[in-house]
Amino acid sequence: MRPVSSPTIRRPGPRAALGMALLLAAGLAVPTTLVSPAGDSSSTLPAVTLAAATSRPTLHQGARGAAVTTLQRRLTALHYDVGGVDGIFGPSTFHAVVAFQKVNSLARDGIVGPRTWAALDHPVVPKPRYTHTGYSLEANLSKQVLYLARGGSVVRILDASSGKASTPTPTGNYTIQRRIDGWRRSDLGLLWRPNYFYRGYAVHGATSVPAYPASHGCVRVPIPAMNRLWSVIGVGVRVHVYR
Numbered sequence: 001m002r003p004v005s006s007p008t009i010r011r012p013g014p015r016a017a018l019g020m021a022l023l024l025a026a027g028l029a030v031p032t033t034l035v036s037p038a039g040d041s042s043s044t045l046p047a048v049t050l051a052a053a054t055s056r057p058t059l060h061q062g063a064r065g066a067a068v069t070t071l072q073r074r075l076t077a078l079h080y081d082v083g084g085v086d087g088i089f090g091p092s093t094f095h096a097v098v099a100f101q102k103v104n105s106l107a108r109d110g111i112v113g114p115r116t117w118a119a120l121d122h123p124v125v126p127k128p129r130y131t132h133t134g135y136s137l138e139a140n141l142s143k144q145v146l147y148l149a150r151g152g153s154v155v156r157i158l159d160a161s162s163g164k165a166s167t168p169t170p171t172g173n174y175t176i177q178r179r180i181d182g183w184r185r186s187d188l189g190l191l192w193r194p195n196y197f198y199r200g201y202a203v204h205g206a207t208s209v210p211a212y213p214a215s216h217g218c219v220r221v222p223i224p225a226m227n228r229l230w231s232v233i234g235v236g237v238r239v240h241v242y243r
Helices: 014-025 045-054 067-077 089-102 113-123 222-232
Strands: 136-139 143-148 152-159 172-175 185-186 189-198 200-206 221-222 237-243
Touching: 014 172, 045 136, 067 113, 067 222, 089 113, 089 152, 089 237, 113 237, 143 221, 143 222, 152 221, 152 222, 189 237, 221 222
Parallel strands: 136 237, 200 221
Antiparallel strands: 136 143, 143 152, 172 237, 185 189, 189 200
């Protein structure tokens, strides 16, 4: 009898193995055609797939690395309040992503996937409704974002949460009348560094800034964002609130 020969098992070449490792690290599926049925170990990943795996992986809070740095630099160039470029997808980067998604009518999940990456290439560039020589604030309640504007341009975009349906934020044109450098305990909760623009309504920092209207009427922004904004604004700064 003729002995039955065992099939030859060929391992993928170094380039293909590198491609598989990059895909797995990015959380992407490895194509079954990476090594050809004939065992051609020189087969490699398609260029587009490999580029997507290495430069534009899906990012979420807690991610680190070069892709996060690229994201932060792009958001900073578009004037979103990232807080700094450090390659770490922390809370400030998360809120900057959510603000970007709000402005560009995307799902407000803080995850940078294919649609958010694509929008970063061709973003909506918001413009203020009002022009002042100095700084001003514009709370866009429809988008749930706060713009810091100057001279007819938006210079910073912050994630925000305004009043829920039962306690809406008043719309209109105001100025900051007074502010408190610290925590203010009100009947409706704690306000960090509140900037009051109408009666008891203020733009203030908060520990909770969801992607939808949730406040008792104030305009909430993240505490780190308020800390970065604090020295820029002051009493007399115009505040415009609109839908």
